[in-house]
Amino acid sequence: MYDVIVVGARCAGSPVAMLLARRGHRVLLVDRSTFPSDTPSTHYxxxxxxxxxxxxxxxxxxVGTGVPAxxxxNFTYTGIEIAGFADPIEGVDAVYCPRRTxxxxxxxxxxxxxxxxxxxDFTMADVVFAEGRAIGIRGRQRGGPELxxxxxxVVGADGAGSTVADKVGADFYVRRPAGxxxxxxxxSGxxxxxxxxxxxxGEQQIGTWPTNGGVNLLAVMRKRDRFADFRADVDGSFQEIFDQIDPALGEELRDSGVREEPFRPMRYPDNFYRRSHGPGWALVGDAGYHKDPFTGWGITDAFKYGELLAERLHEGLSGARPVDDAVAEYAKERDEASAGTFELTCSISELQLTPFYDAVFSAASHSEEYTKKFFGLIAGGIPGEQFFGRDSLERLYDEVDVPADRRVFAG
Known part of the structure; x- marks a missing residue:
């Protein structure tokens, strides 16, 4: 008999299991993959x-794996250029993009x-219930008997297509179409x-960042209705987008870049919030809350809200409060804390800025102070309400002399 079973052992599930075990709880962690293994990811x-x-x-x-700091x-939004970095957060003065392997x-x-x-290598087939409450799981390792x-x-940390979510009947209460x-x-090179x-x-995007093994991850993004045309000539289409967005990078990619692995397509599901708690169960990571990879917040949010869930579960399992109440509070806190990131991501992942974001980011690009604040926002060190608040934007617009009739505010 375990205190907690966690289904899914990647960026949400393993931290939840680890943190609970460190608190003295007996935890089982299962995953249908074996490790090391890869999975589609921004890496960031x-x-x-x-x-x-x-x-x-x-x-x-x-850091010891050799992933570059x-x-x-360097950010560009259709003509707006913002370059720099955030101040340290809890002493962390760099970012890293490790391979998921x-x-x-x-x-x-x-x-x-x-x-x-x-x-x-364990595939969960079902959640076990007794009197309406989740009390375990059934499944099997490859080729083995049902266990x-x-x-x-029970915690579902098994991704956006979560089997746990399906088996407990977790419904969506926010859903935005993927763009x-x-x-x-x-x-390499x-x-x-x-x-x-x-x-x-032209609603297209490129991204580059260094990762393990001395290679750079290179990515392109386009609207979904252009997928068939792109897939007809992946190499040519990939190169064309680099040429169009940054001709200098495009030329160097053509002359010096050597692709080391096959291309990986990612057609993400819709952005959503799904009911993430119920009698004896909870969802964490992409299983309960998923957004477009454009802002690269998937791994970070898995860590943040995985830690939050572990804290609330410990409160319940230790008898400090009813466990279902504690986990319901986790879901409420997650929704409130993630709302700004969700809204920003859904908006800018459309590959065109709204008049509000266009006005704010354009102004910020002309201010050293607000450029630094922009990267603090991106890094998770400055709350969105602080950056986008009316008083803050008034100071920004005043600093860079934006005319009154061109000042745009939230809401």
Whole structure:
């Protein structure tokens, strides 16, 4: 009998399991994959997410894998250029983009070290209920017999297509259509490129960032209705977008870039919030709350809200309060804390700025102070309400002499 069973062992599930085990709880962690293994990802971990790894004693391990530190970011939004970096957050003065083959294995190993029972290559088939309450799971390792495990609580950390969510009947209460598709791969010969995130006219975007193994991840994004045309000539279409958005980068990609792995397509599901708590169960990570990868907040949010769920579960399991009440509070806190990131992501992932964001980002690009604040917002160190608040924007518009009739405010 376990205290908690966690289904899904990547960036949300392993931290939840590890943190609970460190508090003395008996935890089972299962995943249908074996590790190391890859999964589609932006790779990007914001400073706020790295601060969580630091608190857990894992940041040095990530850095020790040889993933390059990034301390300068280059953003372009259809003609608006903003370059720089945020102030340190809890002492973290860089960002990192580790391969998921590296990061996820590290997290699973940390869970094992904490005392978690880990079963890899395990496919969960069903959630077990008794009197309307989740009390365990059924499933099997590849080629093995069906197994059943019992627990006081079940956590679904099994991604946007969560089987746990399906089995407990978790309904969506916010849903926004996904706007784009992504193709990405890994290139050598471009080690000096650093991090670029450039959105060009014609509703298309490129991204580049260094990762493990001396390669750069290069990605392009376009609207979903252009997927068939792009797929007809992936190599040519990929190169064409770089040429159109940044001709200098396009030329260097053509002359020096060597693709080391096949292209990976990503057609993400809709942006959503799904009911993430119920009698004996909870959802965390993309299983309960998913947004477009454009802003790269998936891993960081998995860490942040995984830690929050672990804290609330510990309160319930230790008898400090009813466990279902504690987990309901987790979901409420997550929704409130993530709302700004969700709205910003849904908006700018359409690859064209609204008049509000266009006015704010354009003004910020002409202010050294607000450029620094912009990167603080991106890093998770400055709340959105602080950056986008009316008084803050009035000061920004005054500083860069934006005429009164061109000043745009939220709401």
């Amino acid at each position: 971990i914001h400073q706020a997410g790295l601060a969580r790894l630091q608190d857990w004693g894992l940041l040095d391990r990530v 990034i301390r300068h970011l 590296v990061l996820d294995s590290l997290l699973v190993d940390a869970a094992r070290e904490a005392g978690v029972d880990v079963i890899e 059943e495990f019992r627990s006081a609580f 784009c598709f992504i193709y990405y791969s890994y290139f 471009l080690s000096h490129w650093g991090m670029h995130h450039r959105t060009g006219f």
